[in-house]
Amino acid sequence: MGFCALMVGCAPAQPPREPAPPTLVAGPPPSDPAPVEGDAALVDALRPGFDRYRTVGLVAAEVSADGTKTVAMGRRVRGSDDLLQTQDSVHWASATKWVTAQVLVELALQGRVDLDASIQETWREMPADHPLGAATLWQLLAHRSGLPAEEAFDAEQWTQEAAREPADPVAARRQAAMMILEQRAVAEPGTQTAYTDAGYTLAVVAVEAQLGQPWEALLVSTLTPLVPREQAATLGFGWPTGPGQPAGVRGHAMNAEMTEPLPAVEFDARLVIPKRRRPGEDFRASVPTVATLLRRRLDALAGRAGADAKRLYTRMHTNFGGEGEAMMGAGLELRPAAEGKPEVHYMLGSLGSFFTVIAVVPERDKAYVLATNIGRGGPVIVGLDAMVSRSAPEG
Numbered sequence: 001m002g003f004c005a006l007m008v009g010c011a012p013a014q015p016p017r018e019p020a021p022p023t024l025v026a027g028p029p030p031s032d033p034a035p036v037e038g039d040a041a042l043v044d045a046l047r048p049g050f051d052r053y054r055t056v057g058l059v060a061a062e063v064s065a066d067g068t069k070t071v072a073m074g075r076r077v078r079g080s081d082d083l084l085q086t087q088d089s090v091h092w093a094s095a096t097k098w099v100t101a102q103v104l105v106e107l108a109l110q111g112r113v114d115l116d117a118s119i120q121e122t123w124r125e126m127p128a129d130h131p132l133g134a135a136t137l138w139q140l141l142a143h144r145s146g147l148p149a150e151e152a153f154d155a156e157q158w159t160q161e162a163a164r165e166p167a168d169p170v171a172a173r174r175q176a177a178m179m180i181l182e183q184r185a186v187a188e189p190g191t192q193t194a195y196t197d198a199g200y201t202l203a204v205v206a207v208e209a210q211l212g213q214p215w216e217a218l219l220v221s222t223l224t225p226l227v228p229r230e231q232a233a234t235l236g237f238g239w240p241t242g243p244g245q246p247a248g249v250r251g252h253a254m255n256a257e258m259t260e261p262l263p264a265v266e267f268d269a270r271l272v273i274p275k276r277r278r279p280g281e282d283f284r285a286s287v288p289t290v291a292t293l294l295r296r297r298l299d300a301l302a303g304r305a306g307a308d309a310k311r312l313y314t315r316m317h318t319n320f321g322g323e324g325e326a327m328m329g330a331g332l333e334l335r336p337a338a339e340g341k342p343e344v345h346y347m348l349g350s351l352g353s354f355f356t357v358i359a360v361v362p363e364r365d366k367a368y369v370l371a372t373n374i375g376r377g378g379p380v381i382v383g384l385d386a387m388v389s390r391s392a393p394e395g
Helices: 002-011 040-052 099-107 138-140 155-163 169-180 200-209 215-226 264-270 272-277 287-301 307-316 378-390
Strands: 036-040 056-065 067-074 089-091 283-286 333-335 344-352 356-362 366-372
Touching: 036 040, 036 344, 040 056, 040 215, 056 287, 056 378, 067 287, 099 138, 099 200, 099 215, 099 287, 099 307, 138 200, 169 200, 169 215, 200 215, 215 287, 283 287, 287 307, 287 366, 287 378, 344 378, 356 378, 366 378
Parallel strands: none
Antiparallel strands: 036 067, 056 067, 056 366, 089 283, 333 344, 344 356, 356 366
């Protein structure tokens, strides 16, 4: 079984993922798919998936203790002369649980948050007798809080409430949290895995209330010291603009030919409901920035960042009690080793116009980042399989 099969065939039943990409997309490949810049070996590994799925643009990085290799291929917008650059900000779609969990772990290392504290202890507005009140922040991040699975939430109700949401994102999240608490708990905290974004909303609302700062500010201020200044400039939210790219990297809608660059208005409209349920849903950053954050994880897991960092990051990357397809870390899905493949900890994200993945392979001390500006997962899934395979130890 290859890593592609591991990613696609073993994805959890909940929440629903994007359908598996077709094996071939009709039509000619985009013009001039040559890479703009990057490591030659990575280019060779990524080119087959790039061409096969008529990709507009792809940025990727391979991270190890020895450094980071990057590559950028294609264009910011299909049909333009605006070539994609490795330092461009891209949108991370729904692959934001990993960054939410990492921010909370860093806040815990600073002594500002206790991840073993219950929601009741962290968020004073939590109804005193609510059965979810005993769930810890760790359990919320690992989908073990007792909340029902994502499909239990009424999409029509969310749509109606989104039309009336407060402009202030903190108030909007609090309103969403109150809606979430109307759901019936389906298990005692820590006893059952049920994949849901709602736990992340509750965790962030609780931490916002405890620290008195909006999540957006907490995320940027916590991550900025971990990355070089030029990478910190790519951190932000919303339409993926950044230094040197005032027009931004455009996402391309999931139509048959992937030819339609998504307008900013439609991009924002697609985020209205997800933003309420997934804090940081409109997170943007460059691939090298994300690679540096994953390097932080590798250093922590290997003990290169101190004992406290190793303890907390190891906990993040440990299965919290699920089995099979329900093996979850904090902000990560865990896939065990199979047929010579290593254990991989990853998170996929799609918004229908961007598709991203981060993956960490602890036993190899390596991590991988891929982002594409089309709403199809083929380029990143095939590309990740190729990158992991090429970096396998000899013998």
